[in-house]
Amino acid sequence: MSPTRTALAVPTTNAEVAALDTANVFHSWSAQKALKPMAIAGGSGSTVWDHEGRTYLDFSSQLVNTNIGHQHPRLIEAIKQQLDTLTTVAPAHANHTRALAARKILSHAPSTMDKVFFTNGGADANENAIRMARLHTGRDKVISRYRSYHGNTGAAIVATGDWRRIPNEYSRGHVHVFGPYLYRSEFWAETPEQEAERALQHLRRTIELEGPQSVAAVLLETVPGTAGILLPPPGYLEGVRALCDQHGIVLILDEVMAGFGRTGDWFALDAFNVRPDLITFAKGVNSGYVPVGGVIISEEISATFDDCVFPGGLTYSGHPLAAASIVASIEAFEEEDIIGNAALIGRDHLEPGLASLADRHDVIGEVRGRGVFWALELVEDRQARTPVSAAFMGKLKAELLQRGLLPFIADNRVHVVPPAVVTPEEVRQALAIYDDALTAVS
Template sequence: MTAKTTEPIDPAGTGTDGRGAPGEAGPSAAAIEAGRRAYELDRSHVFHSWSAQESLTPMTVIDAEGSWIWDGEGNKLLDLTSQLVFTNAGHKHPKIIEAIKAQAEKLCTVAPQHANDARSEAARLITELLPDDINHVFFTNGGADANEHAVRMARLHTGRRKVFSAYRSYHGGTHLAVNLTGDPRRIASDDDAGVEHFLPAYTYRSYFNAADEAQEAERALNHLRDLVMLEGAGQTAAIILEAIPGTAGIYLPPPGYLQGVRELCDEHGIVLIIDEVMSGFGRAGKWFAHQHYGIEPDIVTFAKGVNSGYVPMGGVAMDDAIYATFAERAYPGGLTYSGHPLAAAAAVAAISAMREEGMVENALTLGEEVIGPRLAALKDRHPSVGDVRGVGMFWAIELVKDKETREPLASYGQTPAVMSELVAEARRRGVLPFMNMNRLHICPPLNTTAEELIFGIDVLDAVLDLADESIRGG
């Protein structure tokens, strides 16, 4: 039986067809009608990111709770995307919602030059999760400006300009951040921003003809070391790396690689910036993904999961050496909404809820015991699945035309037509996956249950028949 003919499954075991909340009839007719009106207004007035505007048919979301969302027609979908990988505590977490309400009634907004208890407590909680010498946070509005300010700090701290960033990376859409980015979204806006790109350690698609992870780490480090030498170590302010690259493929650095980058930075006085915008706050089964590798960054950037995306927030957490540069010297940068009270209150509540409810531990356990084994079995069953990889609630399924040659379903930077078919069929069955190029990403909220994950992966298993058929010419 193929993915094209199997009937929808009841995703929550509720006796519905997966289109209604447990024990309920689902969104009301009025809510669905309001969603249709929202879609009309969207197409009339909203300009979407990273898109050709006239070809868009965006999905309307009219409700969400826990690991589930309801689309514009009232269909219930398991959210394997965490939206853009930020609802780490799930949708409508009551503790976060209550914190935002209470903060709005107490102090809804305040200029960033003034101290307020929500921002102060958020900074304390964040630094408490990081190495002992990281004690200060500069709050931003999101991840892109966090990376912008991290690089600015590194340049001012070192007196140098060049910054190294990997290909197959993403660091944001603002001017410097998109130049730091190492995927095709950079190209249209590329200019001389003082950024040098290098080839990453990516064992499955090794640029260095590596036979295993140890060889990949060694050769990738030699490559980076050579580039730093050729470009001038004395001119290099920073190396920025995602602890685990996210939208670029969720490919984990091989053992020893990040440690080697840390040693290279120490040798030449280069600031090591670890971008944890997507991988941080429990996503990878640790509070921060770099903690899997036993390194201590000089700067950690974050956003997204810090408050489950309920109110926009990002930040730069810096070590004491970076902080000391600006102890008696003004830092030339700021933001009107730096540490906004509503965002900070949401961060305090999210971090507290993740601790109290064991969400980070849940992510690690279910990644090891449910997602990993089920994806390994899925890889064995499907000729179109070349690789599965990940940790915690942060996984990728990479689709190929040929397992032996590892030829992707489409050229790098392109999205094969079958991917849209896969997502459409998964949605029909009650699951919303994250799609990027030739990959499906599995990034649900950290408090998703084993039962929900099994349902979601079973749906992906079924719809991957479409990819198998596409490579057979079916």
């Protein structure tokens, strides 16, 4: 059979792609008439380019998910091989690729974890983790943080703490608390230890006043990502684990953004003395090459459903193309030491480089992060810590794009989140672009 030429192969311009897109595609989190989408035609490693040949360093990793970089040949080959073998299969059947993907994930998870439930992404991973916790405990309430994002499905968006929750509050039994954020402390803390202690007391009192017997789960991003890349202070996560143990509450750690190399570890939780009951993942597990996510389940919770039917499932749970990309991704992580590269880049290049930027630009109020997961919090005044305006951030974004860097902008922050395969030279180029752009707008 001769190959068939499709519309995908027709050359086009950025303007044509943008016009076709805005005329036909309904975009998320957007007022549709205000859209001016950037056209991206291709990518490789830490670089993307448009239809007219202009290249950009991708320091957004798209939505902080292309941890292995764009177009990694190992993943592409694995997907092609799976296409030739079996393109899809119902989740009720046993499938070797799916089983291998689960085993690969479990090999890097805590030893207390037993099985993997596959979903289509991070939101429905959190959705199903909440369902498991409620069924396991027989309780209803879920405690999460105001500074958080857990996805855009029924329970996940209500567990989310930011503004996107408010127009979508259709799910029941959700309670929010403040987590630690020393730079803008809700607890008048002056040290990381004070912030951890007082945030834990706030959580403790919330559990007590809500009724411990009614709380099914505490759901936390190990390192809140969209909310600002907020590293937990010493003792905080361990204290949350102790509170959950005291009251028989399931601890769910959301590693959708922070997992699979983003922090320079396999999971962000690896840097802390904490073992959750459920771990949710997506994004970095296969860099979004095929949509996939999942829940890593502890032995205790898995056993709950040995003789009791789990009332949940998805048509594409453990889709073989996604599973093949997971296997190839984890093998590449292992054999190419991509996790080690992320740790080295963070320690030896991003941390000192971003600190140097802060020394030169008073608009940078705080630098925080780990691995390839960093944030610059921008302020009008360092003493008052007043956030810069949306107009300032818009100008900064335009300056960064003009200089060939695709940024991740959130509120008054620039999130510095390149792929975990980024090179020292690419970091050096990016730091120079951040420097020039900040100079231009300041």
